[in-house]
Structures are given as C-alpha cells and as structure tokens.
Amino acid sequence: VQLQASGGGLVQTGGSLRLSCAVPGRTFDNYPVGWFRRAPGKEREVVGVFSWSGNREYYADSVKGRFTISRSNAENTVYLQMSNLKPEDTAVYYCALKAYGRRFPGPLSDYNYWGQGTQVTVSS
Numbered sequence: 199v200q201l202q203a204s205g206g207g208l209v210q211t212g213g214s215l216r217l218s219c220a221v222p223g224r225t226f227d228n229y230p231v232g233w234f235r236r237a238p239g240k241e242r243e244v245v246g247v248f249s250w251s252g253n254r255e256y257y258a259d260s261v262k263g264r265f266t267i268s269r270s271n272a273e274n275t276v277y278l279q280m281s282n283l284k285p286e287d288t289a290v291y292y293c294a295l296k297a298y299g300r301r302f303p304g305p306l307s308d309y310n311y312w313g314q315g316t317q318v319t320v321s322s
Contacts (some may be wrong), residue, residue, distance in 0.1 A: 202313050206290075231296050250304070266278075276293060278291070289317075296309050
C-alpha cells in the first residue's frame with residue numbers, strides 16, 4: 199500500500215492549509231489513518247488519527263480544536279484540515295496507515311505504510 203501526501207506549503211500565522219493523503223483502494227474503510235509530523239530537531243509525533251471502522255478519533259493536545267481529519271470516498275483521500283496555524287506547526291507532515299495492533303492510536307510502530315511527507319512552513 200503506497201500512500202501519497204500532498205498540499206503542504208508556506209502560510210502565515212493564523213492561516214489555514216489542507217493536506218491530502220491518497221489512500222489506494224479505500225483501505226481506510228478497514229484501517230485507521232494517521233497524520234504525523236516531524237519538526238526540525240525533533241522526533242516524529244502523532245498529530246491525529248481517525249478510525250472509520252471503529253468510529254474513533256484522536257488528536258494531539260497541541261492541535262485539538264484547530265486540526266480536523268476527514269475523508270472523501272469518491273477520491274480515496276484522507277484530509278488534514280489545519281486552521282489557526284502557528285509557527286510551531288512547522289514540520290514535515292506524513293500520513294500513515296495503521297495495519298497492526300489493537301491499541302488506539304497506538305505507537306508509531308503500528309503504522310507500517312507511510313506517505314513521503316509534505317513540508318508545512320508557518321511564518322510569524
């Protein structure tokens with residue numbers, strides 16, 4: 199399963215951006231899809247995860263109320279809508295499919311299919 203993230207760019211503080219993750223074969227019907235990010239000099243961290251089969255969602259405290267995960271069945275795409283962006287949101291963003299484990303959102307090791315990442319830069 200090859201995921202492909204896109205939609206990153208440069209945006210000012212307080213702005214919005216929507217990232218897209220192409221997921222082949224509507225695999226997200228059965229497996230959770232997560233968004234992650236890696237800021238310069240930091241470890242990769244979870245941003246949010248959505249399980250449509252289990253009707254569960256998770257968002258990191260740092261993005262709650264600002265970021266939302268949604269999907270388009272017609273386009274086999276999962277979105278990360280980001281609003282009220284802050285400079286600390288600057289990072290490379292990745293989408294990933296969780297094919298292992300029962301914990302939710304689970305550790306990074308449960309996510310075994312990753313997209314290539316897209317850069318988001320928030321200017322102050």
